[in-house]
Amino acid sequence: MTRPPGVLVDGWRRSPHQDAIDQLRRQxxxxxxxADPLLSGPxxxxxxxxxxxxxLNAHAAARLAVGQMPLDPPVEAQVAAALRDAFSGLGPLEPWLADQAVTNLFLNGPVVWVTYADGRKERVPPLFASRDELVDLVRSIAARAGADERRFDRGVPRVSVRLPDGSRLFATLLSRxxxxxxxxxxxxxxxxxxxxxxxxxxxxxxxDLLAAMVRARKNIIICGGPATGKTTFLRACAKAIPSSERLVTIEDTDELALDLDPAHxxxxxxQAREPNVEGEGGVDLAELVRWGLRMSPDRVILGEARGGEVVPVLNCMSQGNDGSMATIHTSTSKQAFTKLMTYAAQSEQRLPFEATAPLIGAAVHFVVHLAWSADGVRVVSSIREVVGAQGTEVISNEVFTPGADRRALPGAPLRAATLDELAAAGFNPDLLQGW
Incomplete structure (x- = not known):
């Protein structure tokens, strides 16, 4: 990776021509x-x-007017490229996002950390000259993200944006x-x-089992810790959905991009929408789920459950939209039930656990848990078959349990009726014998 030129000032990377770049960037x-805020990309x-x-022309004229030489042509070309990248591209982020080995990029002000597909994490030199340059780039990226208003200032100190390559950017101004x-x-x-x-x-x-679960229109909750590949796994499961089916995806920030996949x-x-400057026009995930159900979908797919939207999603799963899916952050497969009930208790309906447990028991068929294996690979670690509810407890059988290396191993047998349904969807039950 090419390191940007410059020297460090207060931890930031300062170009020898930074004063000129800052002045021109402001202009x-x-x-x-x-300009028109709805101006299209091109x-x-x-x-x-x-x-x-x-x-640049005004800058050169101003320098000549006071007897100074304008920027040398090679320097002016570098400054022009830096300015264009800052407002049309991804600026100093561009080369890092072009590297397929990079999985995450974290900027804590001037401090930059990069994680790689092989699990490495390293600190790299600062990418920006100042906090203003970093904030300006985030604002520019947010402005180009689409028609929805995506503010990033002290009034709205966070923004979440899908980048052109499908990556998700989240930025906040609430830290130092x-x-x-x-x-x-x-x-x-x-x-x-x-x-x-x-x-x-x-x-x-x-x-084969997971593909049959999707084809058999089983409602699936995909769970796991951070960076265990939940979104990628959901996207892969969706590939098993017949192309004739109508899908509605609900997300805070567009990551699944199933609508761009020829398979769907x-x-x-x-996508959820933030309120505008007047605090109006916001649409949350729960409302989007209700809207989605009016579109006659065969399946509803929720990118990530993390709040009151779980109630309409569970209702959706239990009223005929079988084959729906969602992801949720958990440490274990069993914890998915507690998280769902907690979110339901925090929802607008304020459902108690006694009401949510039977709702989950009727709506969810399987929970698939992803984890990091002992040798650093993202793996399926546990699968639970939901069989019902009793009081405040969701009853499930862990049909695949984490082994010593956290990879899934056979556990309790699938119910006979479930196995028949999966067999009808193309799964060979003999594969489970002697495994």
Whole structure:
């Protein structure tokens, strides 16, 4: 990876020509602020090029007027490229996001950490010259993310954006320095076969079983800790859905991108919307689920359950939209039930555990837990079959349990009726014999 030139000042990377870059960046930023906020991508890029050229010409004229030489042509070209990248591209982030080995990028102000697919984590030199430069780039990226208003200032000190390559950027101004976290999604077109054969997430028996669960229209909760591959796994499971089915995806920030996959020609992707400057127009995930059910979907897919939206999703799963899926953050497969009940208790309906447990028992068929194996591979670690509820408890059988290396091993047998349904969906029950 090429390291950016410059020297460190207060921890930030300062170019020898940083004062000129800062001045010109402010001029371009002011010009963009005065432009149409709904300017399309290509039109906005053309305006950026025009504003950069005008700013550089004005800068050269101002220097000549006071008897100073303008920037040398090679330096001016570097400054122009830096300005264009800052407002049209991803700036200093660009080379890192082009590296397929990079899985995450964390910027704690000037302090930058990179994690890699092999599990390595290393600190790299600062990428930005100042907090203002970093904040300006985040604002520019947010402005180009789509038609929805994505503010990033002291009034709205956080923003979540899907980058062009499918990665998710989250930034906040509530820490000592601006903080930016970028989660990479490098496996946008992967299926269960590839996860099994190429990446070792599961063996062929689990691959066939999971594909049959999807084809049999089982409602599945995919859970696991941070960075265990839940979104990628959900996307791979969705590959097993017949292309004739109508899907509605619900997300806080568009990560699944199933509507862009030719395998899902009838897919509506909905994304939560932040309130506007006046505090109006916000649409949360719970409301989107209700909207989605009015679109006559065959399945509803929730990118991540983390609040009151679990109630409409569970209702959706139990009223005919079988085959729906969602992800949730948990440490174990069993903890998924507690998290779902806790979120339901925090919802607008304020459902008590006594009401939520039977709802989960009727709605959810399987819970699949992902974890890191002992040798550093993302794997399927546990699968639970939900069999009902009693009082405040969801009753389930752990049909695959974590082994010593955290990879799933056979546990309790599947119920006979479930096995018959999976067999009808193409699963060979003989694969489970003697495993």
């Amino acid at each position: 371009v930023s002011d010009g963009l602020a005065a 039109d906005r890029d053309r305006l950026v090029h025009e504003l950069v050229g005008k700013a 320095e601006p903080s930016v976290s970028i989660r990479r999604h490098t496996l946008l077109d992967v299926d269960l076969d590839q996860l099994a054969a190429r990446y070792g997430v599961m063996d062929r028996v689990l691959r 020609p009838d897919c509506v992707a909905m």
